[in-house]
Amino acid sequence: xxxxxxxxxxxxxxxxxxCSTPKPDKVExxxxxxxxxxxxxxxxxxxxxSHIASxxxxxxxxxxxxxxxxxxxxxxxxxxxxxxxxxxxxxxxYTSLSRLEALAMMNQQYLKENNETGLEQIQIVLKPVLxx
Numbered sequence: 001x002x003x004x005x006x007x008x009x010x011x012x013x014x015x016x017x018x019c020s021t022p023k024p025d026k027v028e029x030x031x032x033x034x035x036x037x038x039x040x041x042x043x044x045x046x047x048x049x050s051h052i053a054s055x056x057x058x059x060x061x062x063x064x065x066x067x068x069x070x071x072x073x074x075x076x077x078x079x080x081x082x083x084x085x086x087x088x089x090x091x092x093x094y095t096s097l098s099r100l101e102a103l104a105m106m107n108q109q110y111l112k113e114n115n116e117t118g119l120e121q122i123q124i125v126l127k128p129v130l131x132x
Contacts, residue, residue, distance in 0.1 A: 025132060026066070026069065026070060026073075026096070026129060026132070027070060027074065027092050027093050027095075027096040028092070029128065029129045029132060030066070030070075030096035030099050030100060030129055031092055031095055031096050031099065033099060033103075033125055033129060034125060035099065035102055035103055035106060035125070036106070036118060036121035036122060036124075036125055037106075037118075038110070038115060038117045038118035038121055040113045040114075040115045040118075041117075047114060047116045049114075051116070052111065052114050052116060052119065053111070055116065055119035055120065055123065056107060056108075056110070056111040056119055058123065059107045059119060059122045059123060059126065060104065060107060062123075062126045062130055063100050063103055063104045063107065063126070065130075066100055066126070066129060066130065067097060067100050067101075070093060070096060070097060070100075071097070074090065074093045075090065075093060078090050103122060103125075103126075106118070106122065107119065107122050110122070
């Protein structure tokens with residue numbers, strides 16, 4: 001019977017364990033999320049302001065909840081050094097927080113424009129992240 005040299009076995013174990021660090025699920029979903037860009041178009045019927053405000057507030061609350069969850073879940077024990085390292089595990093987390101901030105700005109812009117479609121698209125994009 002043939003034996004495997006110990007250095008190959010050790011190298012294999014280190015390689016496998018180094019690749020087994022999974023990225024956070026919500027962070028990965030947010031980083032892959034498409035930020036909807038919906039230009040205001042010609043409206044056929046006026047949309048009630050209360051409906052627009054409701055969509056905006058729901059989106060705003062969902063974005064705030066996701067932001068708080070990610071901060072609490074992934075950034076509690078982060079060291080200052082990790083923040084500035086380009087290959088750090090926290091970089092995708094900060095990227096996802098930036099994407100949520102961009103989404104919040106789009107949400108606010110759609111409110112100013114009374115862009116119901118844009119607000120609805122933000123809700124559609126957020127649903128899978130909130131559910132998963």
